[in-house]
Amino acid sequence: MRPANRLLLWLLLAPAVLWLGLLIVLPHLEILMLSLRQRVAPHEYAFSLQQYATFFDEPLYWHTFARTALISLLATLLTLLLAFPVAWHIAKVARGRSKALMLALLLLPFWASEMVRTLGWVILLRGSGVIPQWLFHLGLTAEPVELLYNDASILLGLVYSSLLFMLIPLVNALETLDDSLVEAAYDLGGSRVNILRQIILSHAAPGIAAGSVMVFMLTLGNYLTPVLLGGKNSMWFTEQIYTQFITRFNWEQGAAFALLLLVLSTLMVWVGLKLTGQGFGETLRRT
C-alpha cells in the first residue's frame, strides 16, 4: 500500500475507533467495573459481588427482571401473530396504489414519536378517557373503568410500538417469495397449512428472525411505554436501572442491573438467531 493510502486509511479509521472506543467499549467496561465494586467507606471501594448478590436476594429485583423478560417475549410473539397476515397481504395480495397507501399508513405512526403514540393511548384508555366513556355510555359497564395501568395496557403499548419493526422485515422477506412456488405446492396437492409451514414460513424464516430479534430488543430496553402505560404497577427493569442510577444515586447497583439486562438481551438474541440459523450481521442489515 502506498504511504498516501496508509495515511488515508488511518484518517478514516480514527472516527470509527473514537466512536466505538469512547462511546461504546470504554463506557461498558466502566459499567462492568462499577458493578463489581462496593463502597466500604466514603470514597473507598473494594472488589465485591455484592451488587449481584443483592439482585438475587431481593425478590422485587429478580421478579421485575423475569417479568420484563416474559412480557417482552409475549409482546414479540403477539406482534408476530398480528403482523404476519398484514405483511402477507402487503407483500403478496395488494398491488400498486393500495400497496403504497398501506405502506405509508404503516409508516405514519412511526414517523410520529413514541411520546405522541403513548399520549394517544393514555387518552384512549384512562378511566376518564375515550374508550371507558364509550363503554359506559353504551351501557356495557356500570361505571367508567380504568383500562390504564395494568399489564394488558403495557402489552398493548409495546406491541403497538413494535409493529413496524416486525412488519418491514416480514414484508421484505415475503416479497422475495416467488408466487409460483406457492402455486406449484397448491397444484401438487399441498394443503393450506402445509404450504404455510413448508413453503412460506421456511422462506420467511430470516425475516421472522430479524423482526423478532429487533422487537424483543427494543421491548426489553423500552422505558417510556411501560412506565407511562403501566404507571406505578409497571415494574419494568429499565425503570429499576433508572431508579438506582438517578434517584438513589447507587451507581454500583444500577451498573449491575444494566449488565444483567445487557446479558439477557444478548443471550436471547443469540438464542433466537441460533434457533433460526441466522447470522447476526445479515439479520441486522435486513432491518
Add this chain to the structure above:
Amino acid sequence: MLTFPDLAIDLDVRGVSKHYRQHGKDFTAVDDLSLRVPKGAFCSILGPSGCGKTTLLRMIAGFIEPDAGEIFIGGNSMRGVPPNRRPANMIFQHLALFPMMSVGENVAYGLARRGIAKKLIQHQVDAMLERVGLAGAAVKRIDQLSGGQKQRAAIARSLVLEPTLLLLDEPLGALDLKLREHMKLELKQLQAQIGTTFVYITHDQSEALVMSDFIAVMNQGKFEQTGTPQDLYYRPQTAFVAGFVGNSNRLSGRMGAGAGSVAQVDDGPALFVSPQQAFPPGRSLALFIRPEAIVLACPPAPLENFANRLSGKVLSLFFDGANSTVLIRLDDSDIELHVALFQNGFHADIHPGDTVSLGIAAEHVLAFAV
C-alpha cells in the same frame, strides 16, 4: 509485423507482459506483446473473450501496471504516469457516463478538470456535441438518451479532450444487433473524419473487419497475426486466425505422401491444398475452406476448371437472404460442408435431397499444421 516507415507512431507497445495469480498459480494474461499504431489509424485488437484484450487496454490507459515492457504514447514513455495524466482517453465497456450529470456536464467534465474557463468550455462542448450529431442534447439527462446517443455522448466526452489516442473496450457489445450494425459504420466514419488514432477492442470479427485499418488478432495473451482486414481474411497465417476471422469449414486430415500438395481428409476425400507452405508427408493438418469459395452445380455437372471435384447431397437449407447457405454431405463420407448460395447464383430453388457437384480451387483450401 507491419512497418510504417514514414508515419509518426502514436502508440508503441514494447514487450509488455502481465501476470495474475489465479488459484495460487501464475497465469499470464498478456504475454510479451508488441504493437505499433501509426497516427490516425483505426487499429483493432480482435480475440475471443478472456484472451487478455481488456488487460492490454487497461495497461495502455494506465489502470494496470505492466509487469514487464514499456508503453509509449505520442513518443513519450508512460512509465509512472498515472491514468489521469495520460494523453489517452477510454470508452468503457458500459460507457460509464455519469448518471448524475447532464449530457453537457458529462462532456464538459474533463475540460473542467483542466481548469478551463466556463465560457470556453461551453463553446467547445457545444461544438463537440454537434460534431457527433447530438446538437441541442446538452441539457438532457443521460437516461433520456437512446443506446446509440449514449455511445456518441461517451465518445464526445473523450474526444473533446483531443487525446492522442482513443481506447475503446467493446463499446458496441451492449447494443442490440441492428444498432450495432449501424454504429459500426458510424464509428468508422467518425474516426475518418476527426482523424484521432483509435485502438478498438472486440471479440466480434465482423466489427473488426468493417472498421479497421489494421487488426491484431490475439489469442491467449499473444498476437497470432497483425495485418489489414484483407490480409487476415484471405491470407491467414495460423489455424486460429483462419478459424476465427470469417466463417470457414474446418476439416482435419494429414499430408499425403505423393508429389504435389495433396492432403488426405480423415474419413473423406483427398484434396489439393494451397501450396503456400510445404509439409512433410503424414503431418496432421487443419484444413479451412470458406463457404463462398465452393462452387456448386445443380443438377450435377463436371466442373472442369477446379482442382478438387466432389459430389454430395443437400442436407438442409439455411435461408438468410444474401447470406443463405446450404449444408452438403459429401458422398461416401460423413464430411459436411457449408456452401454459400448467393455466390453460386442460386437463390432458393435448391432443396434438401438434391444431388450436387462441388468444385474448390486448390488455393482456397488452406492448410495449417496442428
Add this chain to the structure above:
Amino acid sequence: MIPSIPQSARSRLLRTAYLALFFLFLLLPLTVVVIFAFNDAPYPLPPWRGFTLDWFFAQGDRIGLFHDEEMLASLWQSTRIALWVTALSLLVGTCNAFLLERCRFRGQRLLSLAMLLPLVIPGVILGISILAFMSRLAQFADDTWGVELEFLRPGLPLIVLGQFSYIVSIATLTIAARLKRFDTALEEAALNLGASRWAIFRTIILPYLRPALFGAGAIAFLLSFENFNTTYMLTGSDAPLTVLMYGRMKEGATPVLNAVSLMLMLFSALLAGIVYRRKPD
C-alpha cells in the same frame, strides 16, 4: 393465500375485516391526539366541549403552544441536539462507509460487526454507561489537573454523544449500502478524463451518495428528535422536548401536549415526504 389460488368468500371477508381492524388500531391513537388538540377543555379527555385554537395561540389563563416559553425552549434545545447529531452522524457515517467498502485491512469484518453493536444495546444502558464513563473522566480531570470539564456532565454535549453513539450506526448502514452499489467504472472514467482523486470524490462520488446522505440525515434528525431513553439519562437542566413532555405527562397532560404532538407529526410527515420523494433515484 395469493390471489391466484381460489378462496372462499367467507375467508376473504374475514381477511378484509382483519385488515380494517388492524389499520383502525394503528391509526386510532394518532387520531385522538389530533382531535383533542382542538378540544375546548383543560384536559385532553372527553367529553368534547367544542373547537378551539387556544392550545396553540392562547396567551392568558390558558397558555398556547406558541406562548409556552418552556415548551419553545425545549423545542429549540431538541433542534440544536438533532442538528449536531445529524451532522456528526453523516460525517462519521460517510467515513465508516468508505472504511467498510473501499479499504482492505485486517480486522475489517470484525469492525463492521462492531459497528452494528450499538443497535442491540438498550438505549437506557447506552445512556447510563456514557454517563458513568464521562463522569469518571470529569472526575479524573478534576482530581489530576484541577480543571472542571463541564461538557462531561449531563447536558447538551452528552445528549449529543449518547444519541450519536447509535444513530451513526444507522447512518453508516444507509450510506455504505449505497456506496456498495457504486459502479467503479465511473471512477475510472473520471480518472481517465483527468480528474484528481479529490475531484472524483467531489464531483462523482459525493453526488452519487447524495440521496443516501439525505435519507440518512432525515432519519438521524428524526431519531434524535424523538429519542427519549438515552436522552433521559443524560439530561441536565435544559430539558429537550421529549423529556419535558414526559415530565408534563406525569404531572397530568394538558392539550398543549396534543398541540405540540400535532406539530411534530406534521414536521415528520414533511421530512418523510421529502425522503420518500427522493427515493426513486
